Amino acid sequence: MERLLQSVKISINQKIYVKDPESSDLGKRIIKESIIMIHEMGFEGFTFKKLGSKIGSNESSIYRYFENKHKLLLYLTSWYWGWLEYQLVFSTNSISDPSEKLKKAIEIITRATKEDSSYSHINEVLLNKIVINEYSKSYLTKEVDMENKEGYFVIYKRLVSRISEMINGVNSSYPYPSSLSSTVVEGALHQHFLKEHFASMTDCTDKISPTEYLTHLIFNALNRTTNG
Template sequence: MELQLQIKMNEKLFVRNPEQTELGRKIIQFSIQLIYENGFEAFTFKKLAEVIGSTEAGIYRYFENKHRLLIYLTAWYWSWLEFRVTFHLNNISDPSIKLKKLIQLLAANVIDDDSTIYVNESILHQIIIAEGSKAYLTKHVSDDNKDRLFKPYKDLCSLIAGIILEYNPHYTHPRSLASTIIEMAHLQVFFMNHLPSLTDFGESRDEQLVVEYLEDLVFCSIRK
């Protein structure tokens, strides 16, 4: 069985839908590659155009600017992750097992899953760790939020908050704890790799240690 995953993206994220054309898909594929290699600051549409054998103007037909492209990539990632989470938690009724699986999915290294040929999910995961928060840390967050650009992130957060409440309906901060889990699943991995003294994982580079930390944090907090 070969299935291609298609994620329906908010129209405001792009000028022209990149998933519907060859060039569009190349933009997604190679922007992920380039941002991963050079970082978001050094990434330009010109460099991207050169790599994919197109022109700057060509890229601008799909995305207003590189920041919008970053928001697109993050939105895609969160949608994909929500799908993945939903899929993996299917048929599990015990909320504590759900939460454990969830933390695993958030913090553990992703293996490119071939469900989309032009998105390397493993590399995209790395990008989201290092660049993801730049999508919303801007002067125009509120405007972007009005355009619902962060809906996938918020949906995932809601999903997690729901499971937390399943586990303990009296817990008072399900959403804040959910966003804490999401953010820390990424940031503790980043710290482990680049600023290890901000963590207790040394230079191990072992994401399972982050998983253990988060499990402890979460289950202590929501214990009935």
């Protein structure tokens, strides 16, 4: 799969950026260092001025790529969901059994992230931590409906739709496939967050993973409908 991903370019909605950061060395440095800095200082503490100082470039040069840091966060999180979607598609494409396909999809969505050498300017481990801690800030805004209409969240929504289709493949009579699918995606982020920061609020530990919990939750719901 790594060889396949090396030839894959994650396509991001062009309205999110002013200039494609993948098109130049400076753009790739902006992406690389912004991931490190947002992880270290949080989205609130991160500014283009600090980023410019870090990469040795004028703050104005960053604005040639992104209108503001909100758009940068949208770019980073969209890239993450696109990267995850490609893994899901490649890993499940050859699985014919619907239950096994769904189990593999849940594993990919919920497992701890490992760095992917296919993209040298992107640390997927740190990006995953940003998504866990900061993703909600990309859509909990007054502009969310407008941005949704502009297609800013299309990759995220497409990923949820793919899992929803797999849920239907396991049990077509289950009445809430989209809700269950979004529960998997959002629940994975939430359980990893709780495990890291509020351990008393989750049963996920070093021995019990979010994958194990969410697989149990999903298949219990699907089997109950089948047997009920």
